[in-house]
Amino acid sequence: MSESNKAANTVAAAAVARYRNNFLKEVEERVEDGDMVKMCMQCGVCAGSCPLGPHWEHSPQKIFMMIRAGKRDEVLSSDSMWMCTSCYNCIVRCPRQLPITHIMHGLAHYANRLGMVPKGQPTRDIAKLFWDNLLKTGRVNELKFSLAMYFKDGFVQGIKNALAMQGIGLSLMKAKRLSPMEIIGGHKCKDQSGIQKMIAKAREIEDRRRGALA
Amino acid sequence: MTVPIATSQTILVVGGGISGMTAALEAAECGKDVVLVERSATLGGRTALLYRYFPKMCHPTCGLEINLRRLKANRRIRVITMADVQSIGGSRGAYTATLKVAPRYVNENCTACGECEKAVAAEVSNPFNYGLNKTKAAYLPHAMAYPQRYVLDPSVIGTADADKAKAACKYGAIDLDMAAETIEINVGAVVWATGWKPYDAAKIQPYGYGRFANVVTSVEFERMADPAGPTGGKLLRPSDGKEAKNIAFIQCAGSRDENHLRHCSRICCMASLKQTQYVREAHGDTAKSTIYYIDIRAIDRFEDFYRNVQNDSTVTFVKSKVARIAEDKNGDPILHGVDTEGYHRYATAHDLVVLAVGMEPESNGIRLPDDIVCDSSGFIEGSPDGGQIGAGASASPLDVNRSVQSATAAALRAIKVIHKTASAEMAQK
Ligand SMILES: Cc1cc2nc3c(=O)[nH]c(=O)nc-3n(C[C@H](O)[C@H](O)[C@H](O)COP(=O)(O)OP(=O)(O)OC[C@H]3O[C@@H](n4cnc5c(N)ncnc54)[C@H](O)[C@@H]3O)c2cc1C
Ligand code: SF4
Ligand code: SF4
Numbered sequence: 001m002s003e004s005n006k007a008a009n010t011v012a013a014a015a016v017a018r019y020r021n022n023f024l025k026e027v028e029e030r031v032e033d034g035d036m037v038k039m040c041m042q043c044g045v046c047a048g049s050c051p052l053g054p055h056w057e058h059s060p061q062k063i064f065m066m067i068r069a070g071k072r073d074e075v076l077s078s079d080s081m082w083m084c085t086s087c088y089n090c091i092v093r094c095p096r097q098l099p100i101t102h103i104m105h106g107l108a109h110y111a112n113r114l115g116m117v118p119k120g121q122p123t124r125d126i127a128k129l130f131w132d133n134l135l136k137t138g139r140v141n142e143l144k145f146s147l148a149m150y151f152k153d154g155f156v157q158g159i160k161n162a163l164a165m166q167g168i169g170l171s172l173m174k175a176k177r178l179s180p181m182e183i184i185g186g187h188k189c190k191d192q193s194g195i196q197k198m199i200a201k202a203r204e205i206e207d208r209r210r211g212a213l214a
Numbered sequence: 215m216t217v218p219i220a221t222s223q224t225i226l227v228v229g230g231g232i233s234g235m236t237a238a239l240e241a242a243e244c245g246k247d248v249v250l251v252e253r254s255a256t257l258g259g260r261t262a263l264l265y266r267y268f269p270k271m272c273h274p275t276c277g278l279e280i281n282l283r284r285l286k287a288n289r290r291i292r293v294i295t296m297a298d299v300q301s302i303g304g305s306r307g308a309y310t311a312t313l314k315v316a317p318r319y320v321n322e323n324c325t326a327c328g329e330c331e332k333a334v335a336a337e338v339s340n341p342f343n344y345g346l347n348k349t350k351a352a353y354l355p356h357a358m359a360y361p362q363r364y365v366l367d368p369s370v371i372g373t374a375d376a377d378k379a380k381a382a383c384k385y386g387a388i389d390l391d392m393a394a395e396t397i398e399i400n401v402g403a404v405v406w407a408t409g410w411k412p413y414d415a416a417k418i419q420p421y422g423y424g425r426f427a428n429v430v431t432s433v434e435f436e437r438m439a440d441p442a443g444p445t446g447g448k449l450l451r452p453s454d455g456k457e458a459k460n461i462a463f464i465q466c467a468g469s470r471d472e473n474h475l476r477h478c479s480r481i482c483c484m485a486s487l488k489q490t491q492y493v494r495e496a497h498g499d500t501a502k503s504t505i506y507y508i509d510i511r512a513i514d515r516f517e518d519f520y521r522n523v524q525n526d527s528t529v530t531f532v533k534s535k536v537a538r539i540a541e542d543k544n545g546d547p548i549l550h551g552v553d554t555e556g557y558h559r560y561a562t563a564h565d566l567v568v569l570a571v572g573m574e575p576e577s578n579g580i581r582l583p584d585d586i587v588c589d590s591s592g593f594i595e596g597s598p599d600g601g602q603i604g605a606g607a608s609a610s611p612l613d614v615n616r617s618v619q620s621a622t623a624a625a626l627r628a629i630k631v632i633h634k635t636a637s638a639e640m641a642q643k
Contacts, residue, residue, distance in 0.1 A: 041470075043508045047559075048537025048551035049420075054559060062557050093420065093537065095471035 016114075023072045030210045032106030039096045040064040046090035046100050056080040060090055060100045063107070076116040081108035082123040110210075125152060137188030138195035142178050144186065217397045218249050218292040222635050225628045226251065226311050226401040228299050229576075231259020232614055233606020233621040234407030235281045240625035241405075242290040246632055249399060251313060252295045254341070256359035257282070259409050260607075261614055263342065263433065265440040265447075268488045268613070269519050275358050277614065282360050295361065300396065302404060302583045306601025307635035309401050317392035319366035319376075324387040326354055326362045333382035334375040338367045340444070343437045347444035352379050357442065363387075403601050403631040405624045406594045408580070410573040410607040413468035413475055420538035421467065421569060427453035428547050429539060429567045431467075432485055439492040449496050451566055453545040458566035459497050462549055463489065464536050465507040469572030477591045479611040482570035483511045487523045489568065494528050501528040504564065506536050506549065513613065532560075539567060573611040603627050 019026040027034035040061070047059030058066065058080040066075050081104045090100040108124070111117050117124045126149065133145045150165070151158030162169075172178035189195055220226075223246070227238045230252030238250040250257075261267065261274045285291060300312040320330075330352040337348040342356050351367040352375075364387075370376050371390060380388040412433045415423035423429045428451050430438070441447035449458045463486040468474040487510075490503035510531070512520035523529050537551045546563040553560060575592040582588070585597045593611075594604030604610075605624035606617035 041508060042554050043466075043535035044552045044554050045535045045537050047557065048534070053552070059552060059557065061552065061554070093473075095466070095473065095535070097472040 021070050023070045023075070024068050026072075027067050027107070027110075031103065031110045033099045033102045034106060036098050036103060037064050037067055039098055041096055043095060045093045045095065046098075049089040049093050051087060051089065052083050052085065056083045060104060063104070064098075073116075075107065076111040076114060077118055078111075079118060079121065081105070081111065082117070082121050084108075135196065135199065137186065138192055139187055139189055141182050141186040142172075143180070143182035146178075218294070218399060220247065220249055220292075220399040220401055222308055222400060222402040222639070223247060223632055224249060224399070224401045225403050225405060225625075225632060226302075226309070226399070227405045227407055229253075229259070229407035229409055229606075229608065230257035230293070230295070231407060231409045231606065231617075232261045232277065232281070233409065233608070233617045233624075234259070234405070235285065236618045236621035237405045237407055237605050237625040237628070238291050239281065239284050239288065240622050241629055242288045243284070244625075244629055246290065246629055248291045249401065250291055250293045251297045251299060252293070253298050254355065255295055255318065255363075255365045256355040256361070257285075257293065257295070258356070258358060258360065260433075262356060262358060263344070263436060265436050265443070265492065266488070268484050269516055271488070271491065278358050282358070285360070293361070296365075299580075301581075302602070305585075306597070306599040306631060307402050307638070309404060309601065311399050311401055311404070313397050313399065315395045315397060317368070317394055318363070319368075319371065319388060319390055319392050320364045321387050321389050321392075322363070323385040324363040324383075325385055326364060327384070328354070328364075329382040329384065330364055330366070330379035330388060333378040334370060335378075336367075336370050336373070336375045338369060343444045344431075344434050346434060346437055351375060366390075402635045403603070403628040405603050405605050405621075405628050406577065406582075406586075406596075406608050407605040407621060407624070408576045408594075408608040410611065411576045411578075413479075413572040413574050415467060415569050415571050417474060418468055418569070421464065421536070421567075422539045422541065422547070423569060426539065426541045426545075426547055426567075427451070428458075428541075428545055428565065429569065431569050431571045432463075432482065432489065433571065435489055435492075435568045439489070439496075449493065449566070451545070456565070457497075459493075459500060460502040460563075460565045461493050461504070462547070462562075462564040462567045463503065463505045463570055464549075464567060465505065465510075465570045466535065467569035467571050470508065475572040475574060475591060477572075477593075477611065478511060479572040480511065480513050481611060481613045482572065483507070484513060484516055484519065484613065486568070486570045487512065487520055490523055490526065490529045494526065497528075499528065502530075503528055504530045504532060504562070506532045506534055506551070508535050509533075514616070534560075573607060575608055577608055600627065601631055 016026055027037055044061050047061040053059055058078050084104040086101050088101055094100055129148045134140050150161035225241050225246055225248045227234045227250045230250055238248045242248045258278055264274050267274055296316040296318055297313045300314050303310045331350045334350055334352045336351040338351050339345040340347050340349040351370045352364055354364055376390055412431055415431050437443035438445050438449055451458045469479040486505055493501040493503045533554045534551045536549045540548045542548055547567045549562050578592045587595045594608050596603045603624045605621040609620055
């Protein structure tokens with residue numbers, strides 16, 4: 001866990017202490033669309049509709065029941081929210097119109113902020129690389145992003161990954177979708193510091209709203 | 215036709231199902247004049263289309279017969295069938311109702327001998343069996359139809375069949391010159407007893423109704439179980455005509471669902487519990503019924519009925535709303551979902567699937583007077599001045615027993631309106 005994560009965690013720990021064992025209340029107040037969790041009537045349609053359903057441990061239906069049962073650690077360290085591909089099958093079919101996909105993403109986001117995501121969770125790692133990459137210049141640097149992804153598990157694995165993806169990389173270059181020049185600086189938006197300030201502000205507003213600073 | 219004499223003292227009842235008949239009879243037996251208007255060719259409504267009805271598993275003809283006897287004994291009720299209410303103007307105590315009466319092409323001379331039916335060749339979709347089979351274009355709606363009079367389908371008018379029917383009738387009952395008529399009547403109060411209709415199952419896309427032959431609705435299943443139905447009472451699969459022994463019932467098909475009907479239709483849990491007994495009746499101990507449900511709502515005092523079905527070894531309950539249905543190459547529907555009691559994933563094949571479709575107010579398809587107040591599902595509450603009143607399944611999804619209670623209450627309220635109108639008129643004189 002990084003230093004900044006640890007610090008965030010200490011603040012967060014203080015903030016969630018007031019929920020004691022009421023994990024549902026915590027989710028309602030601090031997770032995006034968490035206030036809809038209580039609307040679930042446990043019909044099971046979402047669980048049966050998820051194309052990845054057989055491959056994860058906890059279906060949305062189960063996650064929502066676990067939230068109500070106060071299984072905080074199990075929920076927040078679950079792999080399941082990270083497996084959601086946003087196909088929206090569950091949302092379309094849910095008879096209570098729960099924004100299931102959004103809640104799953106909200107939970108993933110919340111778990112991340114608390115530093116409770118299982119180590120090496122690939123979706124989380126890629127999302128983090130993408131975000132850090134984007135934050136620097138306000139534009140995604142495809143080349144640096146791909147390289148960072150290849151080398152995230154070490155140098156040797158990185159070379160192997162790069163070789164395996166070589167063909168796709170070359171085709172992308174030919175199609176002018178990827179430029180080798182991006183390695184030096186790369187394209188950026190006009191007002192870099194403005195973007196960064198905007199994001200810092202957004203983060204501050206969200207922290208306040210989600211009670212992480214309280 | 216002769217326009218009925220109606221005044222501000224008359225009660226108009228729209229819809230001749232069990233609720234409309236009850237409201238009309240209760241009011242008439244209290245000495246009020248009633249005009250009972252029914253859109254189809256017969257009274258009886260949707261109850262007449264059930265095979266048996268809970269809780270006592272009696273045949274609907276039984277209840278219908280009692281009411282028809284009361285009706286025949288009462289001179290205060292004027293029944294108009296094949297009539298639609300076009301508009302209702304005015305207010306409490308002084309309404310003008312405009313009715314459009316469709317031609318039946320058969321007059322009072324009809325003895326229901328059936329010669330015209332034998333004579334015609336054309337066939338039309340049979341409304342009594344929800345279109346599952348065909349009937350001759352000259353037909354009696356069903357055995358208990360009231361009036362006991364044949365109907366000629368408008369599609370044969372102007373064809374040789376119409377002339378054949380006319381020639382076959384020994385009583386001069388076929389009248390091919392009948393035309394649609396619009397009549398106006400004055401009434402003091404209106405009871406809306408327009409009933410319900412099954413929710414359109416094809417809208418529940420993941421269940422494949424309309425795409426998979428062996429997915430049927432609960433109302434169709436009632437007809438399949440009935441000896442007077444399209445399969446002569448045998449539970450046969452529509453795809454291949456094989457006997458269906460392993461039958462799944464899916465609850466809340468369209469009900470309790472913000473994407474479809476938001477209300478609980480209340481009777482469908484009981485209807486499916488009842489229908490498992492049709493399966494048992496057909497196959498004895500080798501029958502196999504599975505009810506997939508969110509929770510069973512055995513309304514009113516019917517918990518004992520539920521318990522008896524739970525104790526039936528041929529019936530299994532799976533607590534799960536089925537997510538979707540697929541079909542294998544034999545035409546067997548495969549139900550996919552996750553069981554809430556243990557979160558087990560299943561993919562189960564059945565011979566036939568019955569969707570326990572929800573009850574939607576029939577009035578959702580018609581234009582109601584502007585001052586009628588409906589709830590968020592379209593069930594009729596009535597007019598704020600109390601002159602128009604909802605009764606039975608048009609007011610709320612109700613079973614027969616509670617429809618009758620609701621209709622009796624509506625009759626009482628209509629009588630009150632008539633009394634108040636009468637005393638106001640007296641005071642003016
Ligand atoms: C699958 C299934 C099984 C059921 N089984 C049972 C059971 O076993 N026991 C039980 O108690 N209940 C059962 N019910 C419920 C039962 O069908 C209803 O309680 C009953 O039909 C209500 O009667 P009603 O007169 O209010 O409405 P309806 O029976 O719908 O009658 C309404 C009448 O109004 C007429 N009408 C409609 N619109 C107009 C118009 N604009 N102008 C003129 N006339 C009009 C219609 O043609 C119809 O004749 C079942 C329901 C379903 C879906
Ligand atoms: S589909 Fe909706 S109501 Fe049903 S279990 Fe999933 S979230 Fe709950
Ligand atoms: S009565 Fe049963 S099947 Fe019908 S909507 Fe209510 S819960 Fe669902």
